[in-house]
Amino acid sequence: MGLYFKYSVVLLYIPAIAIYKILKGRCVPKWTKCPKGNVPNGHRYFRYVKLILNSKVIMIIIIISSISNGIVLFQNQQYDNLYKNIKNLSGKGIVVSNKVEKEYKNKYKVKVTNINGNSKYKDTYLFLRIDKKDTNELKYGDEVTFSGDFTEPTTRRNFGGFNYKEYLKTVKVFGSINVDNFKVTQHNKTNIFFSFSNSCFLKFEKAIDSVLKKEQAEILKGILLGDSSNIDEEIKEQFRISSISHVLAVSGMHVSYLVIGINLFLKRKAGKNKTKVIIILFLIFYMFITGFSPSVVRACVMEILVLIAGLIHRRNDTINSLSLSLILILIYNPFLIMNIGLQFSYIGTIGILFFYNNVLKILKDIKIKNKKWKYRISPKVIKITDRIKEILAVTISAQIAIIPIMIYHFNVFGIYFFLTNLIVSVIIGPIIILGIITIFCYMIIPQIAGILSVSLSFLIQCLIFISNIGELPYSKIYIQTPSIFQIVIYYIAIVFLNFCYRIYNSKIISATRKKGKKFNCII
Numbered sequence: 001m002g003l004y005f006k007y008s009v010v011l012l013y014i015p016a017i018a019i020y021k022i023l024k025g026r027c028v029p030k031w032t033k034c035p036k037g038n039v040p041n042g043h044r045y046f047r048y049v050k051l052i053l054n055s056k057v058i059m060i061i062i063i064i065s066s067i068s069n070g071i072v073l074f075q076n077q078q079y080d081n082l083y084k085n086i087k088n089l090s091g092k093g094i095v096v097s098n099k100v101e102k103e104y105k106n107k108y109k110v111k112v113t114n115i116n117g118n119s120k121y122k123d124t125y126l127f128l129r130i131d132k133k134d135t136n137e138l139k140y141g142d143e144v145t146f147s148g149d150f151t152e153p154t155t156r157r158n159f160g161g162f163n164y165k166e167y168l169k170t171v172k173v174f175g176s177i178n179v180d181n182f183k184v185t186q187h188n189k190t191n192i193f194f195s196f197s198n199s200c201f202l203k204f205e206k207a208i209d210s211v212l213k214k215e216q217a218e219i220l221k222g223i224l225l226g227d228s229s230n231i232d233e234e235i236k237e238q239f240r241i242s243s244i245s246h247v248l249a250v251s252g253m254h255v256s257y258l259v260i261g262i263n264l265f266l267k268r269k270a271g272k273n274k275t276k277v278i279i280i281l282f283l284i285f286y287m288f289i290t291g292f293s294p295s296v297v298r299a300c301v302m303e304i305l306v307l308i309a310g311l312i313h314r315r316n317d318t319i320n321s322l323s324l325s326l327i328l329i330l331i332y333n334p335f336l337i338m339n340i341g342l343q344f345s346y347i348g349t350i351g352i353l354f355f356y357n358n359v360l361k362i363l364k365d366i367k368i369k370n371k372k373w374k375y376r377i378s379p380k381v382i383k384i385t386d387r388i389k390e391i392l393a394v395t396i397s398a399q400i401a402i403i404p405i406m407i408y409h410f411n412v413f414g415i416y417f418f419l420t421n422l423i424v425s426v427i428i429g430p431i432i433i434l435g436i437i438t439i440f441c442y443m444i445i446p447q448i449a450g451i452l453s454v455s456l457s458f459l460i461q462c463l464i465f466i467s468n469i470g471e472l473p474y475s476k477i478y479i480q481t482p483s484i485f486q487i488v489i490y491y492i493a494i495v496f497l498n499f500c501y502r503i504y505n506s507k508i509i510s511a512t513r514k515k516g517k518k519f520n521c522i523i
Contacts, residue, residue: 072334079165082124083150083174090147091115093126094189095138098202100229105129108138109173110146126150127176136184140198143186148179169335197288201225204289207442208435211453216460222248223428224435226290240410241470243399243417244424247463249341250290252349255283255299257432264433276307294329294342298349301325318353322346343405351401352394355494358501359400360393388422395421400494404487413477416469423466431459 097109108128115121128146130138138144152175153165168174188195204225208217215232222228228236228248239245246253259279266275283300290296302321309316326346329336336342364386399417407413414420434456442449469475482490 092145095142125173130179141188141190142184143189146182148177151176170339201289207439226250226293238467238470242420242467243414250296252299257429261433295345298325347401348398352397355397359396363389391425407479
């Protein structure tokens with residue numbers, strides 16, 4: 001909670017204690033006169049609030065928020081002060097990333113062992129920036145000694161600008177070193193499993209680079225491996241404006257297609273339960289390969305919990321699965337709450353959970369009323385239109401939830417998101433499944449991978465073409481950055497409208513729903 005109240009969480013305790021004091025009293029005030037056994041209408045609903053917010057719940061909120069606030073404040077102090085007075089330094093560390101090529105320098109992430117002989121910097125992370133003219137390259141797992149100038153990350157210079165320092169906190173990095181000298185002392189110093197997963201990642205990258213052109217290869221790396229660092233900024237902007245940038249980061253959709261692909265190959269041979277176990281192991285391995293990206297962890301943990309529930313014959317609770325995955329991510333790094341990919345992934349998923357049924361009902365109510373045309377439509381066409389409505393319902397539900405976050409970060413809203421997401425939902429599945437098959441075929445029989453790459457290349461080119469829709473006239477609206485208050489009001493409004501619509505269209509008639517319908521009619 002410290003990220004929401006940067007200085008103190010006392011602001012959270014004031015309303016929590018006030019609510020408790022109100023709820024501690026009777027549901028019906030002493031001055032209210034009513035027949036015995038009857039509770040006034042307003043206080044009937046007040047009882048439900050009392051069941052949810054009792055003293056134990058409030059105490060748990062206070063304890064958890066105090067702990068989280070303390071952790072965040074301590075870590076913030078570390079980020080601000082640990083490397084504050086250091087400029088020239090020499091140290092030792094282990095390389096924990098592959099090379100990232102920049103314009104003039106190559107960048108590596110290093111886990112520090114010591115700085116200037118001091119072990120208090122141990123287990124912190126820095127970026128090493130090495131001039132491209134230096135022909136010696138570092139590899140994952142190398143132990144390296146280095147010296148150079150420390151560069152503290154910059155904060156935002158203008159309102160709404162990019163805050164590099166806050167971004168580095170999401171990857172646990174304290175700053176950068178412009179390296180003057182370095183020397184590799186040992187190789188393969190990382191954990192065996194991490195080394196193996198990284199070697200698999202490099203083999204996948206090599207396979208993709210071998211069968212596709214550079215532009216297409218970088219897009220496929222983003223789709224399958226979550227590595228979009230080398231995708232051209234212009235293409236990223238096109239994907240963003242067209243509202244399909246989510247396909248460049250591994251999410252629940254990608255994981256679902258991976259699971260479908262594994263099911264197609266193994267279900268008949270291995271059996272239902274064995275296939276589920278294999279999928280669980282594969283998803284755990286997949287998280288390691290993709291570097292535990294927040295959106296990947298969210299999608300994989302949720303899918304693993306669904307599979308485990310099926311194995312032990314228990315019903316899966318989606319909200320609990322979503323909450324558990326978020327807790328695991330934030331325990332690892334609480335600053336990941338500021339990660340844009342994580343925000344889109346979780347808020348979009350919540351939007352689908354809350355709004356999908358109502359949006360689908362609205363779309364299904366759109367029917368052809370003309371009797372001549374109505375009975376001429378074949379059942380196949382009806383099935384296709386129903387499928388299109390389901391895809392649109394998912395897209396609209398997610399977009400309703402993420403619109404304010406998208407505007408807050410990018411100040412732009414894509415007009416054609418209905419069209420682009422509808423088309424993308426048709427081709428992204430084949431791209432993912434065919435991409436995985438092509439990678440494994442390249443490792444076994446490269447000639448077959450070459451044949452499959454023709455279809456894969458065509459599909460990725462179609463994806464790039466769809467992203468160009470963002471360049472059409474009137475394809476985007478630029479909007480001023482909303483305040484946090486405006487975003488909160490927006491979410492309250494859509495949740496309220498969704499609740500009203502659900503009550504109004506409910507088939508179950510109760511006293512509460514009758515009053516809700518009357519209230520809707522008044523509105």
